[in-house]
Amino acid sequence: MLEQIKLKNKIFFTLNKVFSRSIASANTGDFIYKKLTQFFAFLVFLLVLVMGYEMYVGSKLSIDKFGWNFLVNSTWDPVKEIFGALPAIYGTLISSFLALLISVPLGLGVAIFLSELSPNWLEKPLSFLTELLAGIPSVVYGLWGIFVLVPLLRNVVEPFLFKHFGNLPFFQGAPYGFGMMAAAIILSIMVLPIISSISRDVLKSVPNSQREAALALGATKWEVIKIVLANSRSGILGASMLGLGRAIGETMAVTMVIGNRALISPSLFDPAYTMASVLANEFTEASSDLYLSSLIELALILFAITIIINVAARIFVWSFEKRWSSVG
């Protein structure tokens, strides 16, 4: 009897031990798994902080020397070591703004066509085309810009504009081809797929009941679209801002066609400079510490601007999604 109980206890005990061990090991496995993946997630977290910190440290020299003047000084002279970012900031903002001026209406038109009008058989190839457009490397756009777009502008478009609108300040000077106009056009081609694809998704997520209600009241198709557009305002704004973020940071294509001269001029024919193209052109040539430091400060400014724009864009898109998530 006693033996039996002892045996029973023993079995129970070992079983218990085995089970508890397996449970414990499972828990350790889970623990390790969680910590491991958390470590990598932390790396992503760390990466952004390190990026900001490294650039701040790298640009310390220039920040100490020039202070806020760096942003408003329009001289960029590596020989005399006077660095002001104003021409680059101006060029970046103007080229992106002009690009959006072209690509937002076009992108919106494409989005409307794809989401509201196009028959199904046309929608797939068109979406595929926009995807392709987004997949072409920017250096190939630049190559195309140099050998196709720039000669076209130099020989046809800019002389035409000069002849007919030459008294406007925007179309003054010699038509080089390389310059602000080429940069704006190539940027608008590159940004278009982003704006049109996000806007299309935004338009598609407006519930059909909105369209049906308008149609039932006798609205024409365009009037229906106007209502859909009014409902997706913040989403479209977000899409445009994501496009703006892309345009501001775009480097290669712009560098290859903008002419690269630190110049502030209202004329679209004149060469200009953007922050990204200054970096692409001069970074390997930076001979002194101060020069390098100023370039890194440019990168820091670019970093800050794109973060602000992206965050704002995401807030717009997010507020749009939140608005319709309850309606369904």
Next chain:
Amino acid sequence: MLRQEFLYGVLKKGGAVLVNKRLNFIRRKSTNYVMLSLTFLSVVIAVIPLLFIFYYTISKGFTYLNLDFFISMPKPVGQEGGGMANAIIGTFILIGIGGAIGLPVGIFAGIYLAEFGNNKFGSTVRFLADVLSGIPSIVVGVVAYTIVVLPMHHFSAFAGGVALAILMIPTVTRTTEEMIRLVPHSYREAGLALGIPKWKTSLVIILKSAWKGIATGILLAIARAAGETAPLLFTALGNRFWSTKIFQPIASLTVYIYDYAKSPFTEWNEQAWTASLILIALISIISLLFKILTRSKY
């Protein structure tokens, strides 16, 4: 008299209303047609540059395309022919280094976000990954320069790989997370019901089911990295000679295209088109390969 005038007024007004209504209808209809055709016009305008770019890349790219381009080295200015063997292998090496660093980080971070990420830390990381994906690639290049090139005192393929890795991470992280979230909850419950520990369920069942989508994300990241130029300009720098060493400057197709496009020599310009054609073909092949791989398995 007064009554007559009144009636007349009513009739006149009614007629005007009718005419107005008719006009209004015509106006609305015509606006409709005009605006709808404008949207179609914008599609046409948007497609034209794309066709233009494809046409030029293909027609100009084929002029120099031959076997020599793949297996021989760039020749000095003035000599006919020559290829970009070093740039092609360099692009592969750079993608390899970038993938080796970036993919594990991206995939594991994505797993964390999907499995344990419903907390403050998770949403912060998610947000930062989104922020990271919006940062211009040239800024990433500057950071790779300060982190890798400055301490090591020379340009290297490794520095270029680090820059590409940073560019890959956000895409991979976010797609991994989204694809894991798409796996039905019943899969996880089935695994747990069989007594499989959570980590094993996640790795063996969930990850395997989501693999197809994750591979698409990886392919997207790699294709994008293959086309990057800006972050390589002052990290991998470029190299006119054959080099496969990780800690030496290395050539890449994109940097070659940039240099050759800017050069004043027509021959080099032509070769830039050929290099673009190869680059675009390479990117398309990567995406096709992944599509076939993922399709045949499941």
